Amino acid sequence: MTSPIHFVSLLFPRVTQLDLTGPLEVFSRLPGAVSHLVWHRIEPVMTGSGFSILPTVSFEDAPQADVLMVPGGPGAFDVMEDAAVLDFVRRQAAGARYVTSVCTGSFVLGAAGLLHGHRATTHWASHPMLEILGAIPVHARVVRDDALITGGGVTSGIDFALSLAAELYGADVARSAQLAMEYEPEPPFDAGSPHGSDVDPAQVEAGMVSARMSREPIVRRAAARLGY
Template structure:
């Protein structure tokens, strides 16, 4: 089973590394990182570089396709080689998946037309403009598409996918191996649970503008 994880400049690391840790541990899984322009791909924090050797033409028929999000997503919305590749591999893939704003790229490529999907809360409403029904669920499975909400939700999506691919037992074995049993110290992981001050701070970071109270 070949799992193709798409990278592009400005990707968010956990979007792809979380699912990589899960899916890469499934029996007979072969994970390959793929990019439009092979070479050193730098993440959004500009502190992690992945040397990707496989170009799009090198991975013509993966069983699972995964694309993450990040600030660099905005540069991947125009139709071109990546969108053409996504449409081509989607025709034969068992699963086409995304994490965070990666669903925006899938939507722009046209593969999510008429489907339900999720994304990071900051981008969720924009899916409707591409003929996609937005969902606030953390993980959405619709047909052979699986989409995850923001960043950390990629682990949940990958475990869901692991269960669908290899069975519940195999997925739970992976969950135990990576000791995925989250107990966050704060209850601020969603728009509904975060305080107004935390929400404002998050929006300031995401939009690059100063928060209303002048603090970060």
């Protein structure tokens, strides 16, 4: 009998729910996978989409992760200054087979000191700030650096999860999960990245300026605490 694989995912207020639920949908279709949603307390946590998700376990009672996943969202920058969150991420990362993030969840890993010297990616609007935390920023949907796997913005989480499924279970199992989800994106516009032909460059610039102004001070404080 195959031993269960424990996927431990951080949940926090103002999480971008698809960062979390996209990969969880993939994980739920993998044999022997057990998912745990972790927060300070077992009480509803409001997502950035306006609805709540209930954690399954507290930090204190969480099992050791085989796969640790940190999603992103506006709230990721709040928990970068939550010592209990960062301690939990460090402890879990020390025993995990894979340490992973989606979107701006990479900044939580960075604030925990786990990105220094590693290749990583995140949402395009905040991408340049990864360097402040000692990471080597890479523009890609999924970036693998040994046991560290980071996904880009939001929908990249599904790509990341399928890549990880292939790593853990083999390509056939990952392909089966993709088919069951009918994951075959055909977006109506070429506007899924800053380089798309339907993208307004002014919107890209405004998004990066907004991210820099609201988030860079938090990222720099995290870097200072780590002595970078």
